[in-house]
Amino acid sequence: MGLRISAAALADRLSDLIGPRASVARGVLDQHGQSESYYPTLPPDIVVFPETTQEVVQIVRLCAEAGAAVVPFGAGTSLEGNAASVTGGVCFDFARMNKVLSVHDSDMDAVVQPGITRKQFNAELRGTGLFFPIDPGADASIGGMASTRASGTMAVRYGTMKDNVLALEVVLADGRVIRTARRARKSAAGYDLTRLFVGSEGTLGLITELTLKLHPVPQATSAATCGFDNLHDAVDTAIALIQSAVPAARIELLDDVMMRGINAYSKLGYQEAPTLFLEFHGSEAAVIEQAQTAETIAVEHGGRGFAWAKAAEDRSRLWHARDNTLYAGLGLRPGARAVITDVCVPISRLAECLTETRRDADEHGFMAPIVGHVGDGNFHMLILIDPANEGEIAGAKALQARMVARAIAMDGTCTGEHGVGLGKIDYLQDELGDAVAVMRSVKAALDPHGLMNPGKIFAGGARP
Template identity: 55%
Template sequence: MNAPSFAPGPTGLKSELVDRLRALFGERLNLTEAIRAQHGASESHFATVLPDAVVFPQSTEEVVALVKACVAHDTPIIPYGAGTSIEGNTTPVRGGVTVDLSQMDAILEVNAEDFDCTVQAGVRREQLNAHLRDVGLFFPIDPGANATIGGMASTRASGTNAVRYGTMREAILSLRVVTPDGRDIRTSRRARKSAAGYDLTRLMIGAEGTLGIITEVTLRLHGIPESILSAVCSFDTMAGAVDTVVQSIQLGIPLARVEILDDVQMRAVNAWSDLDYPETTTLFFEFHGSERYVQEQVETVSELATGNGGNAFQWAVLPEDRDRLWKARHQAYYAAVGLRKGCVGWPTDVCVPISRLAECILETKADLETASIPGPILGHVGDGNFHVVFVIDPNKPEEQAEAEALNHRLVRRALDMGGTCTGEHGIGLGKQDWLVEELGEAVETMRLIKRALDPNDLFNPGKIFSL
């Protein structure tokens, strides 16, 4: 299913609005083509569409003023974090004003005794963990990219630690949001649970900026484990690797991370990161806990791996060795794109119940073996989520068509197994038809909510579904 079509921007701003924004933001209003192009591009295969302007607010109050000015002139508003989303989530399909929140990067409060903190939306994931290190806490959600916390909330991100620590849905206690009518609201308090009215926090998480602009986030934190141990294990077969993961989960082993990379992806990683791992299906593990508890986990998983055709574990104990290992994993997308010069990546994102994971991956792998374009497989298999990265030549329409056909079969396969078309990337532009296929009439309920909160369709229009 194709992304919806749209006319290229920009549409042009009214001079009265430009004057108003310049009065509010001065030099933090940017109209240059280079900055606009930067904010209209995507990490994936979507075409660049320029916004009419980019604004860099520094406070929630400034966002409120910006929203009121744009709404008064019927101008679309597109929230923007680090630009690492890959479903066209921040593409300004109707032009308008992109709101770059990167200068709202203050860590406002850390409550170490309560294991929570409050940050502005532009705080980066790595920045937060560097700040927390001295108090013995960390924020576990790790999508790979050094994304902003606000962007991660808006796309309901997860990542390599999700199998143990959950996703952004579980990590967020409260949000501060500017709504389409210019209200500055807090969705809840810091309490660990609440039954107070509608759950507005969860409504905004994953809404991709279509219902409000997130300006502050209150997060759950975790203690830094006493012992952290990472390992790499190659397997003779894809089935053996997947079975090891499924059996580990079914035995209740609290794996902190478990990532799968197939033979094609391992070849790409070795070339990109100058490594020498065996170029067969490989699992990347990480174990957290006390030294004794970690050792018990390792022994059990090692036995399972051996029984499923796994080879000897390669260990990473020192922090610098662990960082090197996970850096290679986090750069896997760029490594995959690097398999073909001048090409772009189209990363897919399905998630299935853990009991159907082996079946889904093996059927997908068999489908890819007949393809003319590379399609490395990687993913956070501990929670049933995996990706195929199609590496396509943007100048060859036949490769785009082939990728679309392969992706159609992949998503259909996942839905037929009770899964979803997106485990963590969101809907954006590319999966709108699949959302309807997956949830049916529930999408109309989403439209009703959108119309109620944003009747003029000015907040990130054209995303998730059409009105």
């Protein structure tokens, strides 16, 4: 569906509604057409900054009347072009909807607006004895994390966004507002609409409110690093930790290439070898026991240089380095951009998938550091390319395609946490077959005119 009125006329109507919070400034448009990915800038025609659900409703209705695409935007940290405006339209920047609406300490849940980032949210929770554990590395917005079904470093213990979202308020394509559930911890009342919208990448509606599970701040925390001669031994250690019922909060793996990157970027002195980053939560006694068990298991699998970080500042330095792996990786090739891709496989196949992918990248001459949430079988590769070199881009895409095919052949998935966006559309059919047609039916039922974040998840909708 094309615009029924000009973009300028729509901008005027939006300005009448929300004043200067509707922008057509070139710098603002370009900023909202970019992300951390290598994709070219795909800006919207208009950017709006709503402050309430009612404003979102009014703007969505104007977009529906005008036939304009509706594209949600959080913190701009997505990695698969999830918030790119491939057909122009109106970008909804939720930065002004960033409040904690309520915290229910005794129920261990909170209600928040979508624009609040995970770090802002946890800062607001300080003093309650509770925290929100989902940590994708970047300081992403909570709404964006729900939209892409994010997970991150603590998923092995606390689960992913789908496990920690109790309910949503969503504005549909026709301007209706629905609540997907109440605050109860479980329900058998009809379809699970909450999980339908978690991971839908804004293609079914705009999330305007989230009810989230919270968790007690652990009494004690300890972290450690341990190097290995090869990726296989590091993954085998992670598997053994899980099979031994050690309740690790984080089990992260950085390969030797990524370790070289973080040493340079964060001014650290780690050995440049495949390295596990571990963290344990619990009582003082439990953390000590977990740490001792982990060290024993690591040594049995060839681990060396086991180093504990017990002080808060040491743990902060360790995880700050881990959270900045994107920039550390990019620093290995100044001026490069990264084709950032992830897959997830059953953990028993992880070592095989990782080592074959590492070998593939090396044989084809790519500098491609790897970082993985190995506790749940998920890993990421940053394929560093010259964005002006079409041959390198094509080679990187071919490397990604082989990585995905390898994961799917192992009964894994083309994306563990980045979402489909623009980058994984070609692989969805291979992974899910006829289920994709069912997804299209759901999309058609809720968004019959195809206005909600077009061009994502499914093929079609690219800007001419």
